[in-house]
Every structure is written in structure tokens, then in C-alpha cells.
Amino acid sequence: MAPALDLPYEIRNVTPEEDKLIKKCVIGHTKPFVKCGKKGYVMPGAFRNHARAIHDMEVRPDDVWVITFPRSGTTWTQEMVWLLENNLDYAAARNTPLFERFPMLEISSMVPEMAIELIKADFLNLASFQGLNKAVRVQSWESIDKAPSPRFIKTHLPLSLLPPDLLDKAKVIYVARDPRDIAVSYYYLHKMVGKTLYRASFKNFWNVFKKDLLPWTPVVTHNNEAWSQRHNKNLHFVFYEDMIKDLRKVIHGMCHFLGRNYLDEQINTLADHLSFDSLRKNKNVNNTTDGNNNIQFIRKGEAGGWVTHFDQEMRDEANDYLSTRLCGLDLRYPSYNEDHIECSRL
Template sequence: MKTLDYPLEMKDVEPEMAKKLMEYFTGEHTGFVRVGPKGYFLPHQFRQEAAKIYNMEIRPTDVFVCSYPRSGTTWTQELVWMVANDLDYATSDAVPLTNRYPFLEFSVYVHPVMKKRFQEENKNSAEKLQLLEWVSQPGTEQLAQMKERRFVKTHLPLSLLPPNLLQAKVVYVARDPRDVVVSFYHLNKSMRTQGYIGDFKTYWDFFRQDLHHWTPYFEHLKESWEMRHHPNMLFLFYEELSKDLPAAVRRVADFFGKQYSEEQISRLCDHLSIESFKTNKSVNYDVMKVIGIMVAETDGFIRRGKAGGWRDYFDEEMSSQAEQWIAHNLRDTDLRFPHF
């Protein structure tokens, strides 16, 4: 396969700003980059993986689940995998979601300083060291070794992924950014690869000012929204999964050319319920707790699964900021978030 030159410019985030951010995000030790004309914000290590990701082989049988983080990604991954694999509950229960879906760019978030720390903490367990090597291996390498149908998780926007991505099936899921930022705040506190130690209001400021991982948020969504009519793109909203999960299941089934009975759909919806998810070890990223990347005493990877929960966190000033920020960013698009 011909290797393409990486077409996007990468600029280091200004040293003073990077230093300030690393005081809050203690898992990063080198700095950050902005990528492409939209300035996507990523760890400095992305420089090493950018071209490999852009040039990775796309197989027509591949399935990508893409999203901005905390938009219902895990929920969508399990839904998509179950539908595409003929409701194979036995494999779903036996094989963790992390094994079924390599996380394409996760390795760029495991800084060498942190990896060394995790290796030291796990040095007395060969099994844990092996797990650590596996989760920190570049996703492109994991995927190249796979012979079976590949399911891929990524939080990268379309413009940072291979230009022929839509030769594969792509499911994109989006969520109200106010709920996203609340959920991502909790995850960033629990994941030592980010290690956020500030308060929520400061976190919100970083997020809306595009000084946070995978931002700018709205540009991320718009890239996929603009491709939503492509036959290999399915665009979902977290809110529609929350409001009418059976309808969302049918949309996914149609996308993959599958037909299921009402009884089968009902059972799958039970399997996908937040209550079931919270106790399902296969989808709870337990491997991250086992090797110490996720702080063990936190609530876990699956939280409340509540649409509109942001109201418990935003004060009047933040709510006003959010309304203006959302309106400003949606002014040139027909993208709108469903509300109850």
C-alpha cells in the first residue's frame, strides 16, 4: 500500500500554556500539539502516530465507532458489535470490549513517564505487565495483526483518520456537550493518563476554549454530520439512545443489513440498559483498574448514563456561557441536539 505524506500541519501548543495545562493534567509530561487547520488538540506523542493512523489499511469489512469522548461510545460499541455479530451474547460476556475494539490512538495518551510508573507498580506480575504492554501498544499495530473482522474505537475526527475511511462502516455518536463535559471531567480525574486535579469550573473553561483533548468539540461533530448521508456512515445521538433504545437498535440493524424480531430487540435492550452495563465487567474497562491506569475506588467507567445531568453541575454563569457557546457554534450548521 502506498504511504501518503502526512498532509496536516502540527504545531506545538505554546510553552507557557502547555506548562499551565500540565499542572492540571498530571498524566502529560511533554506538552500538546494542535493538528490541521481546525487545530485539534492532542498530546505531543501524537506526532509519532499521526502518519501511521492516516496511512493505516482500511478493509471493507472494518467497523469504526467514532465519537468525541463520553458521548455514549461504550454503549454504541456494544450495540454495534452485538447487532453486527448476530447477537452473540456468549462472546460478548467472555471477551472484554477492550479486546473486541482496539482503541486506535490510546497509546499517545500513555506518556513514557507514566508507562514507566505503571511498569514499576506492576513489576511483580508478569500478567499485569503483559496487559500494560497490550493497552499501550499503538492501535495500528494491534489492528494490523488481526485476521478476523475488525471493530475499531476512536475519538479522532474524520480529518485525522485515513482518507478512504468510508470504504468501511462508520458509526458516529454525538451528545449534548454539557453532559459530555461533566462525564469527561469525572473520567479525567479517575484516569491517571490524564490525571486532572482541578475543579469542574476550570475544566469547563479548558473544554470550551479548545484547550482539552480532541477539541474543538463542535468541529469534531460537524465533520461527521456533514457525511451523515453517506451509505457507510450512521450518525446517532446519545439522546435518541436514551429516549428510544429499541428505535436506535433498529436503525443500527438496518445499517448492517440485519433483521431481528421484537423479542430479540427487547432482550438486546435489556442487555444494553444502564443498570446491566454498570455490572457488566466486559464493558467496564476493568483492565484499566487491574493495571492501575484507572483509580480503583472511583465509580467506574460507566457512570449514571443520564441525559441532562449537566444541570447538577452548571451554575447560572456557566449555563449562560454554554448557551452562547452552543448557539455560536451551531450558527452555520443544521446540526441540533435532541432534547426531551
Template sequence: MSAFPHQIVDVDSATNRELLHLFHGERTGFVQVGRSRWLLPSKYRRMAGDFYNFRVRPDDTWVVTFPRSGTTLTQEMVWLLGNNLDYKTASEVRLNSRFPFIETRAVHGRFPMLIHDEVLKDLQDLNQDSSRRARVEQMSRPLTEELDQATSGRFIKTHLPLDVLPPDLLTAGCKVVYVARNPLDVVVSGYHHNRRFELVGYKGDFPKYWNCFKKDLVMFSPYWAHVTEAWGKRHSPNMLFLFYEDIVKDMRAAIRRVADFLGTQVTEEQVAALAAHLHIDTFRKNPAIEPNSQRLVGLVNQDAQDFVRKGKTGGWTEEFTPEIVVEAENWMKENLSKTDLRFPL
């Protein structure tokens, strides 16, 4: 096992108090990792080496994104293209079982990184009937054991930046699909999503969430380092870098690109059928894409919006005040000046 190469430090006490007040799903505090100062929950300190030393296989397929960048849509597309367009299994087996999210599952006997031990205990207490209890126990079951037992190609989702993932991820022969989305849409989607889930439990308003986002104080931040690190590796033969805006603008073209990257042959009829399956009006109603855990009592706010919201681009304009628009324009201009990455219009 290789030594984890990055320094992990606690967030300063004042900032930590502020974050714990806003994000009720974390009960202990937050850490910052490496030169980029990735913001992660305190439990990451114990699990950093497990993620970094995760054994990658040549037939793995990974989807890597900053949260709320079109991850779920991309997972479904990638899984179907990688599994002979098996819509029957896709309708019967939930996406998070077909394409597990490693941060929300136990690793090497440790409880999930994104689920604080106290929150997990609360879920266990609230979900005493057998079916719900089984779902809580599934989150506590080591994902590494499950994936080690998989005999065919594995499909894995993560929001962790490439910097802290296995160093051979892009050289071991597996396929990595990275999706980036305009950060102004990301922040609005993240605000609603993190109010929805008690695992994060955001209790503030949108202006406060925006302030945390631009200061790199939401989970998996900094946003710009996350995206530009992947952008710099986009020419790797084992990485496909996609923009969410391009996917929704021309779904059929995106399907062809992903199919070509995965080495999958598809007819135009199959492309059309998959595009229809992934259309937001259909996709939003698909029960197989919502995590099993959403049925648990105490995990999702009762007044929260759907797991898949609007799925459109440019929706940030509905949430930003005129003052935040000015801040955002300056923030975008400053950060884009440091990179040749440009988001599609």
C-alpha cells in the same frame, strides 16, 4: 504511504504550562493539528502518519465519537449486532479486546498515543506481578500487527476526528457509526472521567475544566469541529450518524437503525433482549465493558466514580453553577448559529 497533510504545531508555552499543571497524565506537552487545531498529546506528532495511513478494510466497522458521547454503549450494541448477538463471547471477552481503542494501543512499534512513556514506565514499575505486567505489555503490543492478523471483520474505536483518519474511511466500503451528544453533558462526563484516569490525570475543579472545554483545550477538541465535520458527512452511505439522546430515549429504535445499517436481521424478541442488555442499570454492572487496564495499580484513582456513570441526558444541570449556565447558553447559541445540527430535546 501518503504524506500527512496537516500542519502540527506546539501549543504556545504559556498555555502548555497551564495544561500540564491541570492534566498530569501528559508530561511533555500538547500539539494542535490542522486548520481545526485539534488538541492532542505531543506523541501524536510521531504517530500522525501511522493513523492517517492505517489500512482500512471493506469489512471493518468503526465507532467514532468525541469522548464521553455514549461510545461504550454504542460499541457493545454494534459488536453484538455485528456478531450474531453472541452474548456468551461478549460476557467472556472484554469489550476493549473485541473492539480495540486504537489511541491506547501501540502502533508500528511506538507506545500508545494516549499513554506518555513516563506514565507507562510508572505502570510497569507498579505492576510487577505476572497478570498485571501482562496487561501493561498488551498496551505496548502493536495494534497494527494484531489487526493485520485478523481474518474476519474488525471492530475499531477511535476519538480522533475524521479529518486525521484514513482518507478512504468512508469510501473503502467499511461501516462507520458516529455518535454525538449534547456538549453540556459531554463536558460533565469528561470532567469526571478525566479525574478518574491517571492517563489524563485532571487535577483541577469543574469550572477550570469547563473553561478548558469551551476554549478547545481538552483532548480531541474542538468539540464543535469534531461533531459538525461528521454531521456534514452524514449522508454518506457508509456512515450512520446517531445522537446519544435518541439512543437512550428509544433504545429499541436505535437498535433497529444500527441493525439495518449493518445489514443484520433482528426479530422483535432479539431487539427487546438487546435493549435489556444495554439498559443502564444492567450495563453499568457488566464487568466485560470495563477495560482490562482498569485492574492495573496506579491507573485509576481510588476515589473515582465508575467507568460508566449515570448514562442519562440533562445531567449537566447538577454540576453547572448559575454563572456557568449563562456562559454555556451563550456558547451554545453562538456555535449552533454556524450549523444546522440540532440536539434532540
């Protein structure tokens, strides 16, 4: 790796009150959470010790990165991209878990301090989730740094916390999703991983989410960093809702971005492979931690499902949350087409 540089952004602890709110929804962490940079991206305290290595990581010109906020179609996109870049080798995909083919850059930073020994002992199948067993033994970015090319890298970090030459060198796919649907799916992810130890209700979770106090938030700011780079030749911006609406069209667009050519019949076969019914049955993709758990890592694959989880008060809060954060931006979510964005509350 290149010599370490001083970080161009500040990392500071959240307030004690904020830390208490976060830890009601994100269990197992003992260190205070932190906010990173001027935009205040929330991360576990361990990230303080890892940020520089990630920022200084060497980017290779044949890297392919998938960047998303959590629960925005990350796994779906990873499987699509890996297969397109590997000549639709379904046999190889079946033989190797997705987290090995397409590892997560910062996952070692996300492991709760209280969970490390449990992961090593494979408590409740936690070691098999996203390759956590390896991530608690070897720093994830070190494994990626030593991996042979071409590398496929997943991250939930925003562009501003990643290597500054990323878009100058590598191909980057960014997927954004309506934050209201993200909130629901993100909650169920925490319930799946925390199992019976998880006590927060969805209303409590939403209360922290809307304050931009969960890991990797603020989500709209995260999305907008990529949206503002959407014309960069090395960044391909996709909305999750468009993948739901017309997956084959999205696959064609991805092929164009990656410089890959496939027959329509091959595209159709890939689209069938990427259907949610297929992905749920695919153990190398569906990272559900317990076969008897009724909460699946690959959930419903829908847009607009948030309405069944929000009461009227929460719907009003969600509208205020979005209209306030979208004020002054040209970013709009396909499922949130408000003609007038309320800016008076800023």
C-alpha cells in the same frame, strides 16, 4: 501497509500558555500538546510521531468503526454493534473484554509519558483500563493492522485525521452528544484515572474545555465533520440523547445500517443487556480502574445532568460556547433547541 504518505495537514505545538492550561487538567504528560490540521484538534505530543501511520492505515471493506468524541456513548455503542455483528453471541461477549473485541485505534498515542512504567507494573489497576498494558508494548494501530477480519475499531479521532478512504470502504457509526454533558463526564473520567493525584476542580476543567484545549477538542467541529457526512451510505449518525430516549428504535436503525435482521424479542433482550444497570455490572464493559472507586467508567447514562454541575455563570458561558460554535451550522443537539443562534461574537 501501503507506503507512507506525507500528511495533508499540519501538526504544531500549542502555545506555552495553552500547554500549561491543558496540563492542569490532563496529568502525566511531559511533551507539549499539539494542534492538528486547520481545525486545531488537540492531541498529546506523542501523536506527532503516530499521525502518519494512522492516516496511512489500510481500511478493509468489512471493517466496522465506531467514532465519537470521548464520553459520548462510545462503550454503549461498541457493545451494541459488536453483538449485532456477531449474532448476539452474549457468551463470547462475556468471555472477552470489550477493549479486545473492539480496540481503540490511537490509544498508544494517549498514554502519558510519566505513566508508562506505572502501567507496566499495573499501578492502581491501570493496566486493565482499555488494554493499556498492551498499548505501551505494541502500538495500538499496529495491533489493529495485523488483526484478522472482520475488524471492529473504536476511535475518538475526527474524520479528517483518519484514513481518507475510510467512508469509501468501511461501515462507520458516529455518535454525538451535548457538549455540556460531555464536559461533566469527561471530567469524571480524568478523576477516575488520576485518582488522588488529580487536583483540578470541575470549574477549572470547564474553563479549559470551553477554550477547546482538551484532547480531541474542538468537540462541535468534531461532531460537525460527521454531521456533514450523515447522508453518506457508509456513515450512520446517532445522537446519544436519542439512545437515552428510545434505545430500541436506535437498535432497529443500527440493524438496518448494518444489514442485520433480528426478531423483536431479540431486540428487547439486547436492549435489556444494554441498560446502564446491566452495563455497570458487566466487568468486560465497565472499565472502572478500581473496584473501590466511587467514580465509575459507566456513570449515569443520562441527558441534561450537566445542569447540576454548572452555576449560573457557567451556564451563561455554556450557552455562549454553543451558540458561537453552532453559528452557521445546521447541526443541532436534541437537548439544545435554540431557535436563534447568536453569531455576533464571531
